Amino acid sequence: MKLARKIRSTITLAGFFMALPVLFSPVSAAEDLKSLRGKPFSDPSHVQKMPPEWGKKPVKYDPAIGDADLVISLNQQFSHFLEPLINKYARKNNLKIVVKQGTCGISAGMASGKKGDIVGFCCPPANTDRLPGLSFHTIGIHPVSILVHPDNPVDNLSLDQVRMIFKGDILNWSKVGGKDKSIYAVGRLHCKKRPADWRQILDNEDLFAPELRTVEAIEDMFSLVSSNPDSIGHEVMWMSSENRDKVKTLRINSIRPQQLDHVASGRYPFYRTLNLTTWEVKHMKKPQAGKLIDYLISEVEKISKDADIVPASRLRKAGWKFRDNELVGEPR
Structure with a gap:
């Protein structure tokens, strides 16, 4: 009887400690990914000191x-x-x-x-x-588009999937409904002093995957994405439209960047x-x-x-x- 109580007590304690991360975790996985987004605007009350x-x-x-x-x-x-x-x-x-x-x-x-x-x-x-x-x-x-090669079968990604891809947590297209191919992520991390649009994906460059291929010029973004069937990148909607024969624009959470009503409401996340x-x-x-x-x-x-x-x-x-x-x- 004592042995049975001791075993039950041990199992109960083990279950309690296994549950601790769930019980006391401050945020869910989705909330944790959301917290990686940068602030979209600086403080409008700030005035830079000058001589x-x-x-x-x-x-x-x-x-x-x-x-x-x-x-x-x-x-x-x-x-x-x-x-x-x-x-x-x-x-x-x-x-x-x-x-x-x-x-x-x-x-x-x-x-x-x-x-x-x-x-x-x-x-x-x-x-x-x-x-x-x-x-x-x-x-x-x-609106800013998430871009892939036209031959990529993937048409939609969730916001969390976009973040996980650029963070390096998702490395293969098969994890998001695509082919069994390694993902080739391209980033244009421009205006690093400012709350630029790429910070809406991940707040700072250290959060992006070490394998991220970075480019300086807009033309290089379209060149790399259009030439590599396994690539993914990002750029403003109007330039994506001009290059629509070279790249494909993804839906994010089932919303296309062309749906300006959803951009206005904030449901489309990149701008x-x-x-x-x-x-x-x-x-x-x-x-x-x-x-x-x-x-x-x-x-x-x-x-x-x-x-x-x-x-x-x-x-x-x-x-x-x-x-x-x-x-x-x-x-x-």
């Missing part, structure tokens, strides 16, 4: 530009649809507007160097981008934020810059569907958080 003499300097264009009414650094992610609108506005208002194309890094350099009136970012600003007197204006958001800036302090502020921003926001409303954009007004209606004109939070 006192910096604040006194005016905007001064590069000598090569010469005279101009406005100088703009336009991010390559939205120059294809914004530059024609800017040129139209310039003609209508008899203005000389110089547009320089570049990246978020180039735009940040133009802002901190006070070499332009408006600069464009394809990401929410980093804290270091939040310069004294600089305001951000969100044009809208672009890129398009921002423009203006100077608001008296010695740098140009009324025409603010008028141009208002014009662009209004015009983007009209072309949003063709440009695969969810415009700012639609985001507001869907419950996204704004501080003045800047998008600063997702819908709950």
